[in-house]
Amino acid sequence: MTITYIKCAAQVITVKGGSQPRRSEEMSDLGIIENGSVLVKNRRIVFVGPDVKAQEYLEHIHEPINIIDAEGKIVTPGLIDPHTHLVFGGSREKELEMRLNGAKYIDILKAGGGILQTTVSTRQATEEELIKQSTKRLNKFLQYGVTTVEAKSGYGLNLKDEIKQLKVAKKLNEQHPVDVVSTFMGAHAVPVEYKGNEDEFVRFVIEEMIPIVAKEELAEFCDVFCEEGVFTVEQSDRILQAGKAYGLKPKIHADEIVSFGGAELAAKVGAVSADHLLKASDQGIKQMAESGVIAVLLPGTAFFLMEEPARARKMIEAGVPVALSTDRNPGSSPTESLPFIMNLACLTMKMTPAEVLTACTINAAHAICKGDQIGSIEVGKKADLVLFDAPNYQTLQYNYAVNLVDTVLKDGKVVVEGGVLH
Numbered sequence: 001m002t003i004t005y006i007k008c009a010a011q012v013i014t015v016k017g018g019s020q021p022r023r024s025e026e027m028s029d030l031g032i033i034e035n036g037s038v039l040v041k042n043r044r045i046v047f048v049g050p051d052v053k054a055q056e057y058l059e060h061i062h063e064p065i066n067i068i069d070a071e072g073k074i075v076t077p078g079l080i081d082p083h084t085h086l087v088f089g090g091s092r093e094k095e096l097e098m099r100l101n102g103a104k105y106i107d108i109l110k111a112g113g114g115i116l117q118t119t120v121s122t123r124q125a126t127e128e129e130l131i132k133q134s135t136k137r138l139n140k141f142l143q144y145g146v147t148t149v150e151a152k153s154g155y156g157l158n159l160k161d162e163i164k165q166l167k168v169a170k171k172l173n174e175q176h177p178v179d180v181v182s183t184f185m186g187a188h189a190v191p192v193e194y195k196g197n198e199d200e201f202v203r204f205v206i207e208e209m210i211p212i213v214a215k216e217e218l219a220e221f222c223d224v225f226c227e228e229g230v231f232t233v234e235q236s237d238r239i240l241q242a243g244k245a246y247g248l249k250p251k252i253h254a255d256e257i258v259s260f261g262g263a264e265l266a267a268k269v270g271a272v273s274a275d276h277l278l279k280a281s282d283q284g285i286k287q288m289a290e291s292g293v294i295a296v297l298l299p300g301t302a303f304f305l306m307e308e309p310a311r312a313r314k315m316i317e318a319g320v321p322v323a324l325s326t327d328r329n330p331g332s333s334p335t336e337s338l339p340f341i342m343n344l345a346c347l348t349m350k351m352t353p354a355e356v357l358t359a360c361t362i363n364a365a366h367a368i369c370k371g372d373q374i375g376s377i378e379v380g381k382k383a384d385l386v387l388f389d390a391p392n393y394q395t396l397q398y399n400y401a402v403n404l405v406d407t408v409l410k411d412g413k414v415v416v417e418g419g420v421l422h
């Protein structure tokens with residue numbers, strides 16, 4: 001068994017010690033090792049520390065050693081995207097001009113476009129077509145240093161096509177180097193066939209879809225678009241409680257368009273995360289802090305919708321653990337560049353370079369309940385690692401909107417080298 005020796009990085013950003021999601025000032029403690037090295041064996045991290053100590057460790061090793069020179073580079077945990085709508089058919093580039101001409105996202109949806117347009121194209125797509133299109137997106141994620149993504153259903157909006165989306169996500173997890181963690185989001189919008197009969201659709205989600213998704217073990221989480229004009233707080237509460245009863249951990253799209261009580265509901269149901277939160281109330285933020293709900297913030301979505309972003313500083317100061325995500329989807333955030341999301345988190349939400357790294361590693365890992373396996377460089381964790389062509393972590397936010405990824409290891413295997421996918 002070969003040992004991989006990631007040798008003498010300018011900085012190893014361990015983000016160690018994250019058995020719980022990081023809050024407030026904890027978000028700034030990156031556990032940096034200057035002139036550090038990482039040793040990998042059998043897909044796991046077996047050593048992390050100063051290079052002099054790594055060399056002592058290697059004196060007792062008789063296996064072949066594969067050296068990756070990290071001189072002048074930083075090493076971070078593999079980046080984690082805890083909120084994507086990865087699996088979908090079609091595209092919505094025409095919506096951009098509509099919104100540039102003044103149309104609002106939610107009005108496009110109410111008029112039968114938006115999510116409902118993607119639902120038409122996703123229903124028409126075969127599993128093979130969805131796998132092919134989603135694989136291209138996962139390849140881009142990998143080139144941006146993302147080694148784990150969450151993927152939601154929610155463009156089927158009927159039993160057959162919701163199951164189809166979730167089966168595609170499961171196959172991607174099996175076939176692609178990037179780990180894919182699935183979320184059922186049958187309550188993403190009310191499909192046209194239920195227009196005017198919303199409560200009947202909510203019943204269908206609760207009584208028909210959730211039991212089968214749970215029985216076939218197609219998802220770990222259940223999510224709902226709790227928003228004015230989509231699902232009410234009361235409907236969202238019933239859907240998430242039903243998901244919990246079947247073992248699907250709750251997540252919620254909350255307070256994206258208006259302040260609607262989504263953050264408060266997240267605290268009430270004990271959601272793992274509340275996501276978006278552009279319009280979260282002070283009361284909602286306070287209740288999230290008290291109940292330990294992770295805020296998954298999506299500054300790329302705010303940027304693309306030309307809206308004010310979430311109040312990240314208020315949330316961090318209130319003690320809410322913050323994670324970041326691309327919200328990869330065809331309508332409100334068509335990007336895989338989690339590094340650019342980190343730039344936006346600094347430049348539009350005034351998070352610091354240290355906080356955004358925590359938000360894209362250990363806190364993002366906890367937002368998908370994987371904080372014990374990924375999200376930091378610690379002995380025993382998965383060898384999901386990224387070498388960035390940067391002398392220190394601040395450079396990642398200073399050189400904005402460029403891809404500084406040099407090498408990516410997934411489960412200890414080099415999958416990107418010199419910025420190029422293997």
Ligand SMILES: O=C(O)CC1=NCN=C1
Pocket residue numbers: 085114115118225253256329330331332
């Ligand atoms: O518009 C989309 O396809 C994704 C989305 N769902 C809720 N907000 C954005």
Ligand SMILES: [Zn+2]
Pocket residue numbers: 083084085253327329
């Ligand atoms: Zn979303």
